[in-house]
Amino acid sequence: MAENFDLVVIGGGPGGYICAIRAAQLGMRVACVEKRGALGGTCLNVGCIPSKALLHASELFAHSADLASFGVKTGKVSLDLPAMMGHKDKTVSELTKGIEFLFKKNKVTYIAGTAKLAGQGQVEVRLNEGGAQVLSAAHIVIATGSAPASLPGIEIDEDRIVSSTGALALKAVPKHLLVVGGGVIGLELGSVWARLGAQVTVVEFLDHIIPGADRDVGKNFQRMLKKQGMEFKLSTRVTGIEKSAKGLKISIEAAAGGAAEILEADVALIAIGRKPYTDDLGLETVGVATDRGQIVTDPHYRTNVEGISAIGDVIAGPMLAHKAEDEGVALAELLAGKAGHVNYAVIPSVIYTAPEVAWVGKTEEQLKADGIAYKAGKFPFAANARAKVAGNTEGFVKVLADAATDRVLGVHMIGPDVGNMIGEAALAMEFGASSEDIARTCHAHPTLSESLKEAALAVDNRTLNF
DSSP: OEEEEEEEEEOSHHHHHHHHHHHTTTTOOOEEEEEETTHHHHHHSSSSSHHHHHHHHHHHHHHHHGGGGGGGOOOOOOOHHHHHHHHHHHHHHHHHHHHHHHHHHHTEEEEEEEEEETTTTTEEEETTSEEEEEEEEEEEOOOEEEEEEOOOOOOOOOSEEEEEEHSSOOSSSSEEEEEOOOHHHHHHHHHHHHHTTTTEEEEEEESSSTTOHHHHHHHHHHHHHHHTEEEEESSEEEEEEEEETTEEEEEEEEEOOOOEEEEESSSEEEEEEEEOOOTEEEOHHTTEEETTTOOOTTSSBOOOOOTTOOOOOSSSSSHHHHHHHHHHHHHHHTTSOOOOOOOSSSOOEEOSSSEEEEEOOOOOOOOOOOOOOOEEEEEEEGGGGEEEEEEHOOOOEEEETTTTTEEEEEEEEEEETTHHHHHHHHHHHHTTTTHHHTTSOOSSSTTTTTHHHHHHHTTTTTTSSO
């Protein structure tokens, strides 16, 4: 006999577990199936959270050399990599258990196992503890996330040729780490190991790093990372990797074609992006439509099969945990007859390096391509008092506003703690604020957020501190 639920969520990552909790809050009987044996998905287990733990710890290690300039004298600082990894693992474990607590609090049934669509309103689960269970539900949500993409002919062994998962668990600092891909994941993890002593070379197929970000920000970001010792080979592709007892030989060539070159490294990180995880879900069994690996949905997250919806990395849009979370809430509310909605024009992106990079809305390149007249205001952190006292003066804030209406169309930041600062910009854009609205909002002094106010003032050429 099948156990009956109002909603069964397949996947316990940020989209899935948030959807399950919100649906339960709205009075539904909900089950969430997760095969990993730990809730939180890629984000919590082998993505956002462990990478941020290592980014923070490695930044502390790197900054220890600068303490003397602030009048703090220390002895010789050394790296204890196992302890650093232990901190990461402890953080992950505590947060995972926290989601289990939230499930109990909200009366969500957590089932550890591998789920497969088995027919109309039916989900078959192969339990991790052994045996099987059949679940029946009026609504089924697929929230299985994504997996690292790989290069043709290159096998990821998570030892010497690693994805982000393996890069988070290296047992020693490599002498030379080669990063394939100049996007968010490659630059964050490259930064971790560069701070801990590795020589890091980034190979990127395009002629610039962080595709999708404002080019002005990307250009300055690359310059800052080069100052930190990272090397870049742009407009270059990897054509093969050969293993030997001594290490790796990586074959590269110009993206446009040309003579091959060999680079030697101890570890190669393949960070060319992620792909929707839809393997063995039984999509074909019930006829769920896909397009280039993604599940096709309508604006209300419904697939072409009645009663089956999908959210997060398996559908179109940026593969970001907070995007998946908002979709989870929106879908749960739609299923409950409420007005769930996600504003895809206001989804922030953050790179948690040092300095941090953050943006929301349109880039200058996008506005030019769309033929939208705009004005730009820019303010450097070098002129911000709080950044000055902390010794974090690299970077800037840039505000892009409609030339006719002054409505904020995009905000781009590179500098200290901009991952937190971008929230104010997103809130302003959500409410349709103008640059003048931000400029006339009183900001506490001395704070980093004053740089956003000054950049908004700069849109009208009236900065006060620069």
